[in-house]
Amino acid sequence: MKTWRAFSPARFWAMIYKEFIQMRRDRMTFGLMIGVPLIQLILFGFAINSDPKHLPAAVLMADNGPQARTLLHAISNSAYFDVVRQLKTEEEGHAVLARGEVQFVINIPRNFSRDLLRGDRPAVLVEADATDPGATGNALGALPVIFNNALQNDLKGPLAFLSGTAGPIDLRVHALYNPEAITQYNIVPALMGVVLTMTMVAITALAITRERESGTMENLLSMPTRPIEVMVGKIIPYILVGYIQMSLVLAAAYAIFHVPIVGSLPLLFTVSLVFIAANLAVGITFSTVAQNQRQAMQMPVFFFLPSILLSGFMFPFRGMPLWCQWIGETLPLTHFLRIVRGILLKGNGLAEVTAELWQIALFAAVALLIAVKRYRQTLD
Amino acid sequence: MxxxxxxxxxxxxxxxxxxxxxxxxxxxxxxxxxxxxxxxxxxxxxxxxxxxxxxxxxxxxxxxxxxxxxxxxxxxxxxxxxxxxxxxxxxxxxxxxxxxxxxxxxxxxxxxxxxxxxxxxxxxxxxxxxxxxxxxxxxxxxxxxxxxxxxxxxxxxxxxxxxxxxxxxxxxxxxxxxxxxxxxxxxxxxxxxxxxxxxxxxxxxxxxxxxxxxxxxxxxxVEQAHLTTWSVSGPDLPELGEQLRRLPAVRQAASFGATLHVSGDDPRALEQAIAPFRQPPHQWRLIEPGLEDVFIHLMERPAAPPPPA
CATH class of the missing domain: 3.40.50.300 (P-loop containing nucleotide triphosphate hydrolases)
Structure with missing residues (x-):
């Protein structure tokens, strides 16, 4: 007997209809479908700028002659550099670079104007924070043009010979921290922060939601336990997992990518605890909102996506519009990336790290406050 | 205490x-x-x-x-x-x-x-x-x-x-x-x-x-419920149940396997109400109400007052 089952438009339609009902009921998935493309559109559309401009620079002026001042003006007026600071000593220059306050330190030497007019080709030293080669490359490339154009008015008539083939100035660039401009030096240490953000938030959200969804949380609470024991007891193992992840990335960074480790590893591991805590707090907060494990998996995307796009991991932080930078400054990953790159590549110590660390701590405190408040509500 | x-x-x-x-x-x-x-x-x-x-x-x-x-x-x-x-x-x-x-x-x-x-x-x-x-x-x-x-x-x-x-x-x-x-x-x-x-x-x-x-x-x-229950057996019980449920004296008519349990608060009113139906092919029998009869009775009773302590 031949059983021919024809395609039924009615059944087909029933299936479509049911799917739409479920889609509408499941706000989280719907939000994900609409929200994620929007976030991506806005962030990728506005935030990505592979040619960052208005990079902060500090200038050490040892000469006060007219040509030196012309040069300073030209640098300030260029789109690539914002001169935010005048320095008095070289040490000061190194400090602001280490803290990441400026991207460049430009040294205009003593007797610059005199030497220039004499045709001695005075050396101008530009020190760049090259941890992220993408952020500095174009600006450094533009420097010779900026210099030559600036001095063109002065070097006219009898002085015209000075702007000859080699140029009037001996421009020397020191790409600090990453002299060979190896992108991996920038990306691989940062991955540590990205991996921690991704797993710490998602796993805690999932672990706690699972306990609630399967009814075991109710069982736990009917036993003589305190919520704090349950919470902290659940989280500690994941902190350990976080450290294992960090160690793995570090080992790979060192052995495979030959990333220099200039600073102190114990310091890095210690301050990471604050960062891990911040992410766990976000995870707990999500777990109190999520209705089920699927939602607990979806929610971290809303945290992870801005983190990865606005922290300076994917694109140079200073290349983003200001409002993106403001959002970025609130995210723990942004500060953690600066800490990791600072310790590993620049050899930063506790003093430089603290400037970023307190902002992660503040985030963690606020997130934890929300988490605890919401967690209490779920009990009753 | x-x-x-x-x-x-x-x-x-x-x-x-x-x-x-x-x-x-x-x-x-x-x-x-x-x-x-x-x-x-x-x-x-x-x-x-x-x-x-x-x-x-x-x-x-x-x-x-x-x-x-x-x-x-x-x-x-x-x-x-x-x-x-x-x-x-x-x-x-x-x-x-x-x-x-x-x-x-x-x-x-x-x-x-x-x-x-x-x-x-x-x-x-x-x-x-x-x-x-x-x-x-x-x-x-x-x-x-x-x-x-x-x-x-x-x-x-x-x-x-x-x-x-x-x-x-x-x-x-x-x-x-x-x-x-x-x-x-x-x-x-x-x-x-x-x-x-x-x-x-x-x-x-x-x-x-x-x-x-x-x-x-x-x-x-069971006793507190003051329920009188009749058990009916015979053909077409669902239809009979429909008819019985319309009677004010019948508080409930529930199927129990092959029988129908018909219950009411007032024994006399219930007996009068079911009188027209007590004929072949159905057999009627007065039984002790069970816990389940009481259970359904209590469940279906709208907004009952709390019992005396």
Whole structure:
């Protein structure tokens, strides 16, 4: 007997209809479908700028002659550099670079104007924070043009010979921290922060939601336990997992990518605890909102996506519009990336790290406050 | 305060937003007694039990549970109570022994290993100690849950529909175990909606819509209902039931297998009302109403006043 089952438009339609009902009921998935493309559109559309401009620079002026001042003006007026600071000593220059306050330190030497007019080709030293080669490359490339154009008015008539083939100035660039401009030096240490953000938030959200969804949380609470024991007891193992992840990335960074480790590893591991805590707090907060494990998996995307796009991991932080930078400054990953790159590549110590660390701590405190408040509500 | 009462609470009340889940429920259970809490789904049984063991904060009410204040001393109560949730709520990715060991640690038991071994043996779980809880059948899961609830030697067990999804044989074994334990002095409060299980309880409390509607022994509950019940057998019973339900004197007409149970409050009015139907091919017989008749009666009674204490 031949059983021919024809395609039924009615059944087909029933299936479509049911799917739409479920889609509408499941706000989280719907939000994900609409929200994620929007976030991506806005962030990728506005935030990505592979040619960052208005990079902060500090200038050490040892000469006060007219040509030196012309040069300073030209640098300030260029789109690539914002001169935010005048320095008095070289040490000061190194400090602001280490803290990441400026991207460049430009040294205009003593007797610059005199030497220039004499045709001695005075050396101008530009020190760049090259941890992220993408952020500095174009600006450094533009420097010779900026210099030559600036001095063109002065070097006219009898002085015209000075702007000859080699140029009037001996421009020397020191790409600090990453002299060979190896992108991996920038990306691989940062991955540590990205991996921690991704797993710490998602796993805690999932672990706690699972306990609630399967009814075991109710069982736990009917036993003589305190919520704090349950919470902290659940989280500690994941902190350990976080450290294992960090160690793995570090080992790979060192052995495979030959990333220099200039600073102190114990310091890095210690301050990471604050960062891990911040992410766990976000995870707990999500777990109190999520209705089920699927939602607990979806929610971290809303945290992870801005983190990865606005922290300076994917694109140079200073290349983003200001409002993106403001959002970025609130995210723990942004500060953690600066800490990791600072310790590993620049050899930063506790003093430089603290400037970023307190902002992660503040985030963690606020997130934890929300988490605890919401967690209490779920009990009753 | 009566030393013999394991539970003695009055006016227990819980609101969820605008919903009154439990409305001034009084209950006392003697030590060593098996007390059944009956009621339809969503009647407030689970909420009431959760208030007793401190999982939910009561909005009103007072009294004692195992000699501790039921509102203020929930921590002390938790230590002496075993609570078995409606759904299996142990860790499915842990083995039986690991689950029991975890619970033993939670209660900070001395001689933890021995407590776990004893518990495994008492409930016949020793042979499966290394099996994952998630792989157990319903009956074994329930046995594990019972073992875990008993491991800290509680004085009171709160069981919330413990035999849902368990086969009849396992259910009977389970009840044998309960009566055995009750004989040793353990007190039970068991929520159920199985009639045969209700009849195995020493005393019953019937809750519907958050209100306590009846309490006492099974016989007392049946008697309090003042129900007259006729049993009808014959052909086309569903159709007959339809017709009978339209009569004001007939409070309910419910199918029981091959018979129809027709009940009413007023024996005389009921007899008059059914008179036209008492003819062949149907056979009518006056019977003692069963617990199930009373159960359905109480459930369908709209907005009943609370019974006299």
């Amino acid at each position: 009566d030393e013999q009462l394991a539970i003695d609470v009055r006016g227990m009340t819980k609101r969820f937003g605008g919903l009154l889940a439990v409305n001034h429920v009084d209950l006392s259970v003697r030590a060593g007694e098996v007390c059944g809490v009956l009621g339809p789904n969503g009647s407030g049984k689970t909420t009431f039990i959760r208030m007793l063991c401190g999982l939910l904060r009561a909005d009103g009410g007072s009294g004692q549970c195992l000699g501790h204040d039921v509102i203020r001393e929930s921590e002390a109560i938790k230590r002496q109570v075993g609570y078995m949730t409606q759904r299996f709520s142990f860790w499915e990715d842990l083995t039986i022994a690991e689950n029991l060991d975890f619970v033993a640690r939670m209660y900070a038991l001395e001689n933890r290993r021995r407590a776990v071994t004893e518990s495994l043996e008492r409930l016949g779980l020793a042979g499966r100690r290394n099996q994952l809880a998630g792989q157990l059948s319903g009956g074994w899961k329930q046995r594990l849950a019972l073992a875990a609830c008993l491991i800290h030697h509680p004085r009171l067990l709160l069981l919330d529909e413990p035999t849902a999804g368990v086969d009849p044989k396992a259910r009977r074994d389970f009840w044998e175990e309960i009566h055995h334990l009750a004989g040793e002095g353990l007190t039970f409060l068991i929520a159920t909606h199985y009639m045969d299980e209700a009849e195995r309880c020493h005393r019953l409390a019937f809750i519907s819509g958050g209100n306590l509607l009846a309490r006492g022994t099974s016989a007392e509950v």
